[in-house]
Structure formats: structure tokens, C-alpha cells
Amino acid sequence: MTDLRPAPDAPATGLRERKKRRTRDALLRAALLLFVSQGYDRTTVDEITDAVEVSQRTFFRYFANKEEVAFAVQDLVESHFVAALRARPASEGPVEAMRGAVLAAWDTVEEAISEVVPVDLYMRGYQLIESTPALLAVHLRRSTELEEEIARLIADREGLDLDADPRPRVAVAAFCGVMRVTGRLWGQGEDTSVEAIRRMTEAYLDQIRPALAAHWHRPPAAPGPAPAASATGV
CATH class of the missing domain: 1.10.10.60 (Homeodomain-like)
Structure with a gap:
């Protein structure tokens, strides 16, 4: 045995x-x-x-x-979003997938955060990052690195060459711009709950969604013209 x-x-x-x-x-x-x-x-x-x-x-x-240590919980939140984006259905367009991923992440990340620190403490820590020049500079640098990671993920989903097609980087820049604006306005408001930032995220993303919601899958190559028949019919 x-x-x-x-x-x-x-x-x-x-x-x-x-x-x-x-x-x-x-x-x-x-x-x-x-x-x-x-x-x-x-x-x-x-x-x-x-x-x-x-x-x-x-x-x-x-x-x-x-x-x-200042960005440790933010790392957790960002990795939660990237994992949610990887799990989105392949049938979704790029912006639809990013929108679905960030909303799904906000639905579940509260539990993940609370296993490490109280959610309210994380929220106050995020406000601190936005209001501390030294941390804000680091946050912007990290955001640029995250944008590149997301753009490559989107390009892979769509079967595109990221270095030849600018659309993934453009769309991700727009998406992350909304995330930064949302975070800043949320941090300045009175309601600093997870639900509040989720509502703001959904509302602001819906304002840019129509302009960027098309599918980008590379179309199949069009068949070339049929070869002309020779005089002998061969």
C-alpha cells in the first residue's frame, strides 16, 4: 500500500x-x-x-x-486585473475585454486585499500615492510599464504585431487614462469605498466605449485573382 x-x-x-x-x-x-x-x-x-x-x-x-512596501497592495490589485483580462472570452473586442476585466476585478479584489490589509487602509494608501510627489512619479512610471504589458496582451488576443499596429497601445492608453482620472477623482471625493470607484470606472469607461469598441481581428487574406487560362486551356 x-x-x-x-x-x-x-x-x-x-x-x-x-x-x-x-x-x-x-x-x-x-x-x-x-x-x-x-x-x-x-x-x-x-x-x-x-x-x-x-x-x-x-x-x-x-x-x-x-x-x-508602499506599492505592495497596488501590485496585488494590478495583477488581479491582468489575470481577469487573461480570462476574458476571446470573442470580446479589446475595449470590451478590458472593461469586463476591470469590473470583474473590482467585484473580487476586495476579498484579496482584505486578506493582506484592511480595505480602508489600502484606499487611504492609494490616496497617499496620488498626493505624494515622490510616490506619484513612481506611480506614473509603473503605469507606463503596466500599459505596455496590457498592450502586448491585447495584441496577442487579437493576433496583431504590436510593433506594426499601433491600435493596442492607443486603446490601452485611453483605457488607462480613464483609470487614472477615475482614481484621482475618486480620491478627491467623500465616498472612498470599492463600490464607489467601481461605479465611477463603469460610468467613465462607458463614455469612451463606443469610439473604441470595434473588433480588430486581422481579416483573412483575400484570395488572389484566378490565373488566366492559357491558349491551350491548361
């Missing part, structure tokens, strides 16, 4: 991984709380580690620097 019992060190390994996850999440929560309460620039790594009662060495085991 096959022995299906786990290896003796399996429980210990699982326990270590859970402990690492708890430590990382605790550092992330402490950092975000300090960022939103006293400002990103005024917060030091020492203050973050003191709040969790760990060493600097432990902090740098999980995060390269303050910038990385």
Missing part, C-alpha cells in the same frame, strides 16, 4: 511559510498606517520595524525599500 502520509517536515514547512506571511503582512500594515498618519517621506524603516518589533534585516528580507 502506498504511504500517503505527508513527509515529516511538511507541517513545519507550512508553519514557517505562514509565519513569514504574517510577518510580511504585519510590516505592510504598519508601514501603510505610518505613511497615511504622518506621511511617506517622514516615515523611516526603523519606525516600521519598531512597530512590528522586528529588525531592519527582517524588513529587507521582504521589501527592498519603502517604495516597494
